[in-house]
Amino acid sequence: MIRRIHMLGTNGKRAKSKSGPGMNSVTMRIYRSTEEGNKGRFDSFDIPIQRWTTVLDALLYIKAYKDSSIGIRYSCRMASCGSCGMKINGKPRLACYTNVLELDSSEISCEPMSNFPVLRDLVTDFSQFLNHHRNMKPYIINPEIDLRDNPQLSEFLQNPTDADKFLQFSYCIKCGLCYSACPTVATDTKFPGPQALAQAYRYSADTRDAGSRYGLTSIDSRHGLWRCHFSGSCSKVCPKGVDPALGIQLLRGNIMSITKRHKKIAELKQHTRNPQTD
Amino acid sequence: MIGARRKGLYSASNESRNNREGLKGWLDPTGYGWERISYWLQRLTGLFLLVYFVGHVYETSSLTGGIGSWNAMLKFTETTWGHLFLILVIGTSTYHSINGIRLIFTETGKGVGKPGRPEYPYDALSLNYRQKSGIWIALILAVVAMAYGFNVLFTGG
Numbered sequence: 079m080i081r082r083i084h085m086l087g088t089n090g091k092r093a094k095s096k097s098g099p100g101m102n103s104v105t106m107r108i109y110r111s112t113e114e115g116n117k118g119r120f121d122s123f124d125i126p127i128q129r130w131t132t133v134l135d136a137l138l139y140i141k142a143y144k145d146s147s148i149g150i151r152y153s154c155r156m157a158s159c160g161s162c163g164m165k166i167n168g169k170p171r172l173a174c175y176t177n178v179l180e181l182d183s184s185e186i187s188c189e190p191m192s193n194f195p196v197l198r199d200l201v202t203d204f205s206q207f208l209n210h211h212r213n214m215k216p217y218i219i220n221p222e223i224d225l226r227d228n229p230q231l232s233e234f235l236q237n238p239t240d241a242d243k244f245l246q247f248s249y250c251i252k253c254g255l256c257y258s259a260c261p262t263v264a265t266d267t268k269f270p271g272p273q274a275l276a277q278a279y280r281y282s283a284d285t286r287d288a289g290s291r292y293g294l295t296s297i298d299s300r301h302g303l304w305r306c307h308f309s310g311s312c313s314k315v316c317p318k319g320v321d322p323a324l325g326i327q328l329l330r331g332n333i334m335s336i337t338k339r340h341k342k343i344a345e346l347k348q349h350t351r352n353p354q355t356d
Numbered sequence: 357m358i359g360a361r362r363k364g365l366y367s368a369s370n371e372s373r374n375n376r377e378g379l380k381g382w383l384d385p386t387g388y389g390w391e392r393i394s395y396w397l398q399r400l401t402g403l404f405l406l407v408y409f410v411g412h413v414y415e416t417s418s419l420t421g422g423i424g425s426w427n428a429m430l431k432f433t434e435t436t437w438g439h440l441f442l443i444l445v446i447g448t449s450t451y452h453s454i455n456g457i458r459l460i461f462t463e464t465g466k467g468v469g470k471p472g473r474p475e476y477p478y479d480a481l482s483l484n485y486r487q488k489s490g491i492w493i494a495l496i497l498a499v500v501a502m503a504y505g506f507n508v509l510f511t512g513g
């Protein structure tokens with residue numbers, strides 16, 4: 079199974095190459111930022127590749143053997159931390175989740191993601207993006223929650239059907255690929271973007287949450303979710319199957335009361351603490 | 357404090373370095389599939405129809421000048437270029453209205469699917485074949501309407 083996944087691209091298509099199995103090297107064109115205000119340049123490196131080489135592997139190879147000064151950000155190398163997003167051959171992708179052969183090209187360009195300020199080379203600044211996320215109050219709001227000085231353990235009871243209503247949105251790793259692909263984000267800095275709006279839906283669909291986010295300025299305003307025109311590009315690039323476009327349309331239906339928005343808030347169940355284990 | 361920080365983030369000096377894709381973001385419809393093309397066409401056809409609509413009001417207002425000025429106005433559309441322009445109006449209005457009806461459903465949460473458990477390779481539910489067929493139907497009907505218009509205008513059929 080693991081072997082199979084190695085051979086598949088992020089879009090599930092079998093990785094293939096025009097040059098066939100014989101292709102064992104590629105040219106990497108990497109964006110390098112220059113002095114502030116100036117346009118960056120591209121540095122090219124020819125590097126050897128294997129069937130399993132990812133773009134992140136290729137970049138790390140360059141850093142190890144060719145030019146250690148290239149700025150990149152990564153951590154998990156397994157599409158979990160969301161830090162290696164960049165524009166690869168013109169499209170936002172995770173470097174660690176993109177097999178070089180899948181790109182079917184002997185030249186691969188790596189650029190910083192659009193719509194994010196560039197810090198250096200391929201590293202972008204996520205402050206605006208995360209601010210939009212923060213504005214959505216991305217946490218359970220429920221007056222019943224007793225987090226402090228609670229003599230008892232308590233939990234909200236939620237069945238699998240209710241969990242499935244928001245679960246896919248909670249798989250978001252905040253990688254920003256959707257934000258970079260969105261044509262509305264491209265021109266409107268106040269538009270929260272697909273990631274944040276999908277999270278607003280994620281919490282409003284959660285039966286443990288009793289807070290209403292529908293009235294938030296970031297949602298229901300001139301620059302809010304009405305700016306989405308369903309170009310679907312966010313969902314196309316999302317590496318985790320979050321499908322932010324789905325969340326936005328469902329949120330919109332709910333706000334307009336066209337689709338059902340009533341939910342039964344989950345019950346809080348109290349457990350008595352066990353003095354022996356606590 | 358947080359407010360001040362946020363304000364700073366959106367300040368003009370940052371604005372120029374923010375690497376936003378800008379107009380190119382929507383002017384280039386390639387690389388993201390049918391939904392992106394449909395979004396681009398909806399906007400272009402919408403803007404085209406807006407320009408046409410203004411022209412159309414101007415044209416019909418010539419009626420107030422009597423039948424003579426109305427006929428003089430009509431002459432514009434009776435040239436080959438005039439005919440081609442009208443065929444474009446037929447095509448864009450067909451596409452825009454049919455795709456627009458699809459979007460009215462889509463953008464109110466209908467026909468986009470129900471959230472579930474994503475499975476590899478994580479194809480997005482909302483980019484489903486109901487949506488794609490809506491786009492294709494709008495495109496096909498626009499071509500059919502244009503062909504019919506061509507036939508009527510150029511061959512008198």
Ligand code: HEM
Nearest residue numbers: 306307398399402403405406409452453454456457459460
């Ligand atoms: C039956 C007729 C029509 C229907 C069903 C329709 C539907 C729509 C819908 C649903 C949208 C929003 C699309 C989105 O969210 O991206 C839209 C956008 C637009 N429409 Fe129409 N429309 C019709 C006729 C017209 C006419 C006659 C004009 C011109 C006078 C026009 C001009 C526009 C413009 C300029 C936009 C904005 C495009 C954008 O922001 O991307 N529409 N239309």
Ligand code: SF4
Nearest residue numbers: 250251253254256316
């Ligand atoms: S919704 Fe998908 S693409 Fe967007 S930040 Fe989350 S995981 Fe990344």
Ligand code: FES
Nearest residue numbers: 154155160162174
């Ligand atoms: S390195 Fe963690 S997502 Fe790529």
